[in-house]
Amino acid sequence: RIAIGRVGSGTRELALKLLSANGIDPGGDSTFLPLDGMDAATALVSGRVEAAMLSGDSTTRALMLRLLDIPGISVMSFDEAAAYTRLFPYLEDVDLPPGVLDLRRRQPRETVHLIGPTVELVARDTLHPALSDLLIEAAGEVNGAPGILQREGQFPSPAVHDFRVSEDATRYYKSGKSFLYRALPFWLASVTDRLLVLLLPLAVLVIPALRTIPALYRWRVRSRIYRYYGALIAIERDARMHTNEEQRRALIEELDEIERSLNTLRMPLAFADAFYVLREHVGFVRMHLNAGESQSHSSAV
Template identity: 30%
Template sequence: MNLIRTDWHWLLLLCVGITALIILSRPLPPKDVYFAVGQEGSTFEMLGKKFIPYFEAEGVHLHLVNTQGSAKSLVDLADKGNAVNAALMIGGVADSGAYPGLRSLGSVEYAPLWLFYRGPEFHGPKPFAYFSTKQVSVGPSGSAAEIILRRILALSGISIEGRPNVLKIPNKDAISRLLSNEIDGVFIMDGFNSPNIQELLQHPDIHVLNFSYAPAYVKKLPYMSVVTIPKGSLDLNKAYPAEDIQMLASTVTLLIGKDMHPAVQSIFLLAAEKISNELDQFFAKPEFFPAYVDHAVAISPIAKRFYEGGRMPMLERLPVWLSSYIDRMWLILLGLLAVIYPIFRLLPSYRSKHSLMIIEDGYDEIQEIDQLSANTNNPDLLRKLLIRLEQLDKDTRDGWVSSEEKNRLYTMKGALNLVRNQVLSKLEKNASSINEN
């Protein structure tokens, strides 16, 4: 209590500093997160729905926002005035370094560029020339399929702009028209588990293009990979497909605003790991995803530590927001401890010096009063000196003095009592003289 009475201003400053540190470090995540998940029926939307329970378990409401595709999701995420603060995007849609305000949490699965078509199966070397006269959908403007297909065709000097047979319509509409024989083909960039993809794979009159030149295009488009549907893997009884089908593929990448709360990033990463392990990763080896594959957007420091195994196992049983906060702050806390501990060790020395200062100031005061009282017989001045002595006695009684200096304290009090008696004696003599006169 003496410490609080004498050095309350330092303790107040320490409390203010700790409070400011807690507020600025944002321990609690926001209650709402807005997640752009592309078109309805896509693998993006399906994945988005799988994230919801993990966020609900942490008390965060994850709102899914449908868009026309990866490009629109990217624009919404990059727009600071938009509520969207996370998005699923096809790797390669974002140009490298074009979005310094975004960060990547890694990719969660492969998304091939599928060409579903009806009619006789095509086995020739130039599929784009063959389908250039067919009615095909490439997805809405800004969709991943439309963007990636445009880049692939540009390598062969082909453009889809201004072609009346190339439709830019939502995937749901395109699939409906393909199944009703209104168009000949549909380009879709989506994961194997997408409801849209599964619907088309089950249809007996719909074929998947085998893109035999896929490895050559990967050399020109490094963010793309070659994936294969092995012969007979879709239906072993019917030996379907009859041969391996090669396709170009990118990855489904999880992007966030770089200022997203660290706890929210941790929820995304932990959920992505569990979801990826539960998914039927048709094109990837087990436990390959999540992984930082598309480097067009810089990886988040939180994700980098996650992939490098930097999390402390002891924190896994705590709520994500708390474990994330401890995980972020333990270095800062160690630094504070490195500063506070020496200060704590210095407290005995500080208390001793503080005690000596009280005693020395008391002696100075006593000496001054002693000199003044010796040189005066004025009763008013003597009474004022007596009041100063009483106040000094009270201050030293309430002061914070270490046990090592108690002897000096009481020696000083002895001097104080001696001077006080001298002042009282003078006052009594003055009073007697006045009475005699």
């Protein structure tokens, strides 16, 4: 008769697997009773069961000392603990060193090899990194204290069993909380983190766009200058094609209009050199037109 834990409990599931690995299955010569914790210990003391499988919080130091004080009851040592941990990767071997329960009476008198399952915190890959940090931190506060079955800080740990350790958890174990959550209150760090998630993609688009602004500005200013050059080229071309005095005067009036427009044009200092070169070219075309007019007067005389 074996107390293997309540129906639906983790203790019962693990007990059934371990017993089955040793050829002890339901319906055989053994009877499995759904008892755990204090109920299982009471049944063991009263003789209603010959063995009790205890795990988790039910295996307290006080309960184990009370059981060990009763003649005929002892803690079973799993001498094959290494084999169990290899056959069942989710198991860990746990040693009870001599005297850990009671140094004065040296309980237990020899090292006792125990086995126990490793509990894993499992989350979806969409879990926010801040919540991942808080979960690990809370797990450390609850389970990180030293006890008879563990050293201080032994749990939680980044041990890999059935599930891979997330990148956020790996980062937490290496360097702790991220800078924002170390330096700012949680609510402010959370808001800042969300803003960064939104702003970083925008920055990827905005920064290249900002780099094009100076080029667009230069193109816009130079296009205004190029329009005047287009008008100058048209005037000079017409001056070569037409020698009529009236037509030359019309071209000079167009040139005067260009010069009046340049006098009211606002030009950035960075483009002052191009602006004054344009004015020189206006003067060059005017000189060409005046030279043609002088030649026409000479021919008329």
